[in-house]
Amino acid sequence: xxxxxxxxxxxxxxxxxxxxxxxxxxxxxxxxxxxxxxxxxxxxxxxxxxxxxxxxxxxxxxxxxxxxxxxxxxxxxxxxxxxxxxxxxxxxxxxxxxxxxxxxxxxxxxxxxxxxxxxxxxxxxxxxxxxxxxxxxxxxxxxxxxxxxxxxxxxxxxxxxxxxxxxxxxxxxxxxxxxxxxxxxxxxxxxxxxxxxxxxxxxxxxxxxxxxxxxxxxxxxxxxxxxxxxxxxxxxxxxxxxxxxxxxxxxxxxxxxxxxxxxxxxxxxxxxxxxxxxxxxxxxxxxxxxxxxxxxxxxxxxxxxxxxxxxxxxxxxxxxxxxxxxxxxxxxxxxxxxxxxxxxxxxxxxxxxxxxxxxxxxxxxxxxxxxxxxxxxxxxxxxxxxxxxxxxxxxxxxxxxxxxxxxxxxxxxxxxxxxxxxxxxxxxxxxxxxxxxxxxxxxxxxxxxxxxxxxxxxxxxxxxxxxxxxxxxxxxxxxxxxxxxxxxxxxxxxxxxxxxxxxxxxxxxxxx
Numbered sequence: 001x002x003x004x005x006x007x008x009x010x011x012x013x014x015x016x017x018x019x020x021x022x023x024x025x026x027x028x029x030x031x032x033x034x035x036x037x038x039x040x041x042x043x044x045x046x047x048x049x050x051x052x053x054x055x056x057x058x059x060x061x062x063x064x065x066x067x068x069x070x071x072x073x074x075x076x077x078x079x080x081x082x083x084x085x086x087x088x089x090x091x092x093x094x095x096x097x098x099x100x101x102x103x104x105x106x107x108x109x110x111x112x113x114x115x116x117x118x119x120x121x122x123x124x125x126x127x128x129x130x131x132x133x134x135x136x137x138x139x140x141x142x143x144x145x146x147x148x149x150x151x152x153x154x155x156x157x158x159x160x161x162x163x164x165x166x167x168x169x170x171x172x173x174x175x176x177x178x179x180x181x182x183x184x185x186x187x188x189x190x191x192x193x194x195x196x197x198x199x200x201x202x203x204x205x206x207x208x209x210x211x212x213x214x215x216x217x218x219x220x221x222x223x224x225x226x227x228x229x230x231x232x233x234x235x236x237x238x239x240x241x242x243x244x245x246x247x248x249x250x251x252x253x254x255x256x257x258x259x260x261x262x263x264x265x266x267x268x269x270x271x272x273x274x275x276x277x278x279x280x281x282x283x284x285x286x287x288x289x290x291x292x293x294x295x296x297x298x299x300x301x302x303x304x305x306x307x308x309x310x311x312x313x314x315x316x317x318x319x320x321x322x323x324x325x326x327x328x329x330x331x332x333x334x335x336x337x338x339x340x341x342x343x344x345x346x347x348x349x350x351x352x353x354x355x356x357x358x359x360x361x362x363x364x365x366x367x368x369x370x371x372x373x374x375x376x377x378x379x380x381x382x383x384x385x386x387x388x389x390x391x392x393x394x395x396x397x398x399x400x401x402x403x404x405x406x407x408x409x410x411x412x413x414x415x416x417x418x419x420x421x422x423x424x425x426x427x428x429x430x431x432x433x434x435x436x437x438x439x440x441x442x443x444x445x446x447x448x449x450x451x452x453x454x455x456x457x458x459x460x461x462x463x464x465x466x467x468x469x470x471x472x473x474x475x476x477x478x479x480x481x482x483x484x485x486x487x488x489x490x491x492x493x494x495x496x497x498x499x500x501x502x503x504x505x506x507x508x509x510x511x512x
Contacts, residue, residue, distance in 0.1 A: 007128050014135050015114055019107060021139070021376070022168045025383035026103075029397050032387040037398040040427070041099040045383050046160045046169065048396035049426045049440055054172065056429035057083040058098045061090025063433060070263030071429040072436060072443040074417040074475045077263025081255075084211055085172050098430070102171070109174035113167060116178040117337065120185040124306040124341045130348065137340050138164050141368070142375035143285035149378070155275055155283035156375055161333040162283055165379065176212030177334050179205045187220060188309050190241075191227060199241070206248055214252035215327055221245045222316045227309055231302070266445040270326040280318075285372050287339040290346055307345050310338040395423060402504035403482065407431035409500045409507065413478065419471065420480035421488075422451060428480070437476055458488035468495050471510050479508040 029043035044051050056071055066087050067079035089101050114135055121134035142163055145154025155162040167177045183205040190198035202220075209216055224241065260268055281288055294301070294311055301307050317338075320331040347365075350356040356364075386394045403424070410418065411432040418428055418436050425439030438450045453470060456462055458481075462470065471479075479496060482505045491508075500507035 007132065010132050011114075011118065011135075014132065014139065015111060018110055018114065018139050018168055021380060022110070022165075023103070023106070025380065025387070028384050029387035034390060034393055034398060036401055037393065038401055038404045040397055040399055041430075043383050043387060043397050044169065045379050046166045050160075050170075052426050052430050053440060053443065054083060054086050054170065055098050055102055056433065057086035058090040058101055059430065059433045061087030062094040062098070063090075065091050070435075070443055071433070072425070072438075072440040073263055073445055074419075074435050074437045075263065075445070076475070078261075080258055080262045080264070081211060082259070082262075082264055083172060085175055105171040106169065106174075109171040109178075110168055113164075113174040113178045116181050120181050120337070121341060121344075123185050123189060124310065125344060125348070127348070130344050133344060134337075134340050137343075138336050139168075140376050141285075141372040143281075143283040143287075143372065144375070145282055146374040146378045147371075148282050152279070152282065154375075155279050155332075156285075157379065159275075159283070159329070159332075161330060163336055164334075165376075167334070172212060173333075176209060179209040180213065180216055180334055181337055183209055183216075183220065184223070184313060187224060188306075191224065191309075192305055199244075203244055203248075206245075207251070210248070210252050210255055213330065213333075214255050215330070217245055217248040217252050218320065219313075219316060219331065220248070222320075223309070223313050226312050226316065230308060230312065231305075264443065266447075267442055268326065270442050272326065272329045274322055275329065275332065284336075284339060286368055287336070287343055290343045291339055294342055294346060304345070307342065310341045310345075314338045314342070399427065400483075400504055402502045403427075404431075405502055406480065406482070406500060406505040406507060410434060410478065410480075415477040417475040417477045418480055419454065419457075419474075419476045419478070420482070421454060421484040422447075423484055424480055424482055435475075437474055454485075455488045458485050458491050460489055460491060460493075464493055464495070467493055468510075472512060477510050479510065481506040481508060 025043045025045075030039050033039045040048075041055070042048060042051050053072070057068055060068055060071065064079070064087075066081070066084060068082045068084075068087050069079040070077050070082075085105070086102075089105055090098070093101055117135050117138060118131050121131040122128060125131060125134070143154060143156035145157035148154055149157065153159075160166045161173065164177075167173050183202055186198045186202035186205065189195070190202055206217065206220060221242070224245065228238065256268065259265060275283070284291075291311070291314055294307065295315065298308065298311060314335060317331045317335055321328050347361065351358070351361060387397055407428065408431070410428065411434075413434075416434050418425070418432075418434055420428065420436065420438070422438055422441075425436040425444075428434060428436050428439065436444075438444050438447060438454060441447045444450060457467055457470065470476075478499075479491070481491065495511045496508040497511050498506050499509045
């Protein structure tokens, strides 16, 4: 009973620590709003422009229900199931503040992902102490990005989804990652025990996974096949399992087609540079060294099912991350979990076989934490310090009050379709739920081309007919003319009628 209470207390402390680590900078920024500004509602480390997408999805759900249309283009597009967790929350709580909903959802999903890690790590390690250690290591440890910060942008610091940092900050990623880890865990449990309940749980979580990360069915299929081949293990349900995973692939393909035919088609065209071997080494640090060591010695550990399964999981994921597809990098998401399992199995073996003393083991663990935790401290410090800067105010943390007034005015206008520079366009859907011509480099189709068009428009490089045709063709009814837009020039087209003005912003209506 005492061990259970102690374990529960440690689990609670870990949960509270994760919440603090990921949310205190947001609170801190809310207390440091400079004079003449308002708080944007978040102090994100990874991609604040993406957080605005999620917030606008909640707001859209409050007015329109579960299906979401792409607000980051003014072109007509059909609503589809996209970011369903946000539109669902918005639908259920149409009167609540979207920021409160988002952060409440974040706290709940942090608990979900931590419970998923606890359960799954126990299945692989069979030791609750090591399961708690898994949570601790995944929360705190990173690679050696802090050492190489002036030489390269190490993925443990700068790549979304590489570590669990963004998982703890993005509710949909937390849910998707929980389903992903649990699906793998139940797949492993089924392959080891041949019990039907694990088969159905695997199917359940992998089907739900489709609405978050539909391409992971490839991971499940290949890991399953290679595990069976390597272990030379036969089970009665091989054919049904292959059929089931193949059906997952068909469902994923249907969803991909739905996205391709929607306003979110540009998401599928995203291209990310490949992670170099040096990037993997700096990003995973000591973990990748332990993984390579165990991979080279895999034939000696053939009977160790948890080790074999997690190594195959890791190897398949790394291989898929180098396929020539725009979403290849996403196969690196969540790999700190199998890497941590591999590392702890290795330490567990060394201790049990008395190949290392407890004192020496403690020294190496301390050294490892001492050299990897600084990356976590660096991210925490940077997020907090950005709110303290008074000479170089972070535009993703704080917005001029004049912009807030302009957003309130836009929200009351009857028509849709707003043109502005990129930074303003990213914020507008959060506060108005209106669509913008440019506001996200991925969700906005042909974003770079549109940036150039906007610059030319504000610089008066288009003749009046060309400029108006551009606006009419793209369903643009209003133009936001603020600090960023004025850098390109002073627009003076006759078909633009000013309908709102303050010290920093003028809003024009396009006279059709």
